[in-house]
Amino acid sequence: MEKGPSFEDSWKIEIRRGILQYAVLAIVNRHEKGIHGYGIARELEERTDGLLQVKEGTLYPILHRLRKERLLNVHTEKSESGPSRKVYVLTGEGDRVFRQLSILVGDIFDKLEVLKK
């Protein structure tokens, strides 16, 4: 009989998804003048030591979703050698949502720490 992913693996996938959207907002928030997709992927890998194990291509559907939700704005930057690239910046609403989520994330981790004791 074919065995599905373990409970631990499924749990990791589920939690990673939610965190990833927040992590993308956090990285864009660090760059006032905006950051392009490749930069987001690099920073995500470097700053989290690869914890989230993200396949870089899967970031783009998330970026598109955040744009649709009007949390991110995009403008195109011309490249001297390669194809032009999109630069993502946080919108006013994105900034508000990011601040709210940051408080929520902080609260969640605090409460989880209490539960562990």
Add this chain to the structure above:
Amino acid sequence: MSRDEIGRVVENYFKKIAKLLPDSFETEDLLEDLKSHIYESYNEKVQKNPDDDKLLLIREVLDVLGTPEEIAEEYGKEQVETEEEQNTVDRWTYYTMRLTLAILVVVLASWIASVVTEGSVDFMFAVVVLLAFAVLEWVIRTQQTKDA
């Protein structure tokens, strides 16, 4: 390793993604993003390892980017979530409009019945009876839709 061969590997990768996604402006947009990502990642790798096999490097880039299936799966999830939210909004608008229309029809029909019968049929009585029928009709129709 020839540039043609690298181009072919990338082209096949894009063809597979395009096949898995709907033919839309959003897909075009996504492919454009991926193209620019591959270009930057590949160039960075070549600069760091100029003597390495270029085909190996592009395969590494595509491996880190994810398989076409993985990208399409993530794309599908994001689309479904957005559509579901949209559907919830649409559903509420639909119900509000239907309810408003039903009340209007009931009030109008009751008024006509009251006027035509020169007051024999009480207006408020007619409103209550017609509203009861409207609710009954809605319950039966919901049940039928569920059964179907």
